[in-house]
Amino acid sequence: MIGDFEGCIEVSEKVLFENPRSINALKFNARSKTKLELDYMGVRESWEALLLHKPENFEAMNNIARTLVQEGRIDAASSKISEILDLNPDYPPALTTLANLRKISEESEVPLSSVSYHASGKKTTKASMKKTLRKADALGGASALVGNFEDFNDYVQFCYSLEMPRKLAGAIKIAVDNSQCHDSIISLLETSIIDGRNSVIEQIEKHSIRDDNLGNRIDLTRLRFDVLGRFRSYKPDPEQIERLTKLLNKQNTFSSEDSSEVVHALFLRFRKMFREREWDIIASLLKNVEFFDWNFQFCKYYIASITKLERKTL
Numbered sequence: 001m002i003g004d005f006e007g008c009i010e011v012s013e014k015v016l017f018e019n020p021r022s023i024n025a026l027k028f029n030a031r032s033k034t035k036l037e038l039d040y041m042g043v044r045e046s047w048e049a050l051l052l053h054k055p056e057n058f059e060a061m062n063n064i065a066r067t068l069v070q071e072g073r074i075d076a077a078s079s080k081i082s083e084i085l086d087l088n089p090d091y092p093p094a095l096t097t098l099a100n101l102r103k104i105s106e107e108s109e110v111p112l113s114s115v116s117y118h119a120s121g122k123k124t125t126k127a128s129m130k131k132t133l134r135k136a137d138a139l140g141g142a143s144a145l146v147g148n149f150e151d152f153n154d155y156v157q158f159c160y161s162l163e164m165p166r167k168l169a170g171a172i173k174i175a176v177d178n179s180q181c182h183d184s185i186i187s188l189l190e191t192s193i194i195d196g197r198n199s200v201i202e203q204i205e206k207h208s209i210r211d212d213n214l215g216n217r218i219d220l221t222r223l224r225f226d227v228l229g230r231f232r233s234y235k236p237d238p239e240q241i242e243r244l245t246k247l248l249n250k251q252n253t254f255s256s257e258d259s260s261e262v263v264h265a266l267f268l269r270f271r272k273m274f275r276e277r278e279w280d281i282i283a284s285l286l287k288n289v290e291f292f293d294w295n296f297q298f299c300k301y302y303i304a305s306i307t308k309l310e311r312k313t314l
Contacts, residue, residue: 005032020233026050040067129158142171153184279305
């Protein structure tokens with residue numbers, strides 16, 4: 001029925017239960033949640049799930065940007081809009097979001113330099129990326145750009161886009177040692193996960209061991225994508241289980257500003273898994289988690305799942 005968004009969500013989730021990669025189901029699920037103006041974190045999760053399977057879906061990217069605006073993360077929203085306009089400078093919904101961002105920028109007196117650059121319609125070609133890298137290298141390379149986040153981030157992204165592994169590895173090392181560049185590492189990690197560039201992910205994880213705070217942010221980012229991917233469609237691998245266990249056993253996972261969104265999304269996923277009777281999956285994910293006050297909201301699902309499984313065998 002036209003306008004029955006709740007019904008659409010119900011139907012799409014049934015389809016996704018059988019086929020988590022159904023693009024149409026992911027799309028209509030996200031659209032319906034957006035129309036109903038549900039919690040922005042839940043809406044964003046749905047659009048990110050679509051983006052995971054269609055990395056350059058403009059509709060998903062634009063709606064993610066809109067949820068970031070709702071959350072007050074204007075810089076993150078402007079970066080997302082920049083990605084769209086870099087690929088298609090004339091995409092109408094992104095231009096509308098851009099106009100809203102500019103209005104917010106004027107009211108808050110916060111410049112949106114990354115958006116204004118792309119709003120000009122300027123394209124970043126491979127030739128221009130190579131030229132930028134040559135110029136930067138002549139002036140000292142990535143280490144000379146540490147004080148300018150935007151330039152450093154461009155350097156990293158251009159190395160990634162042009163598939164220059166040695167140059168990228170060097171930039172990652174520099175970023176790890178400079179906390180002001182950690183956001184660039186997280187952005188690179190997110191892109192690498194979406195693109196399936198495992199070699200880059202391994203480089204990031206290898207070098208981030210030297211910084212506990214960055215390592216925790218990386219684990220949280222990877223967990224966020226684990227949740228979006230439903231732990232490999234409810235077939236979690238040992239690495240995912242180990243990562244989840246490590247994070248749930250650390251108290252600062254629940255107290256840091258970076259973790260609140262991921263923890264909330266994880267809780268919603270466990271609640272849904274329990275309702276879907278995925279008790280054995282919950283048990284396997286949480287079997288090595290120690291019980292503490294700070295993580296009991298998750299541990300209770302382990303207890304309940306074990307109880308359900310025991311009753312099932314009687």
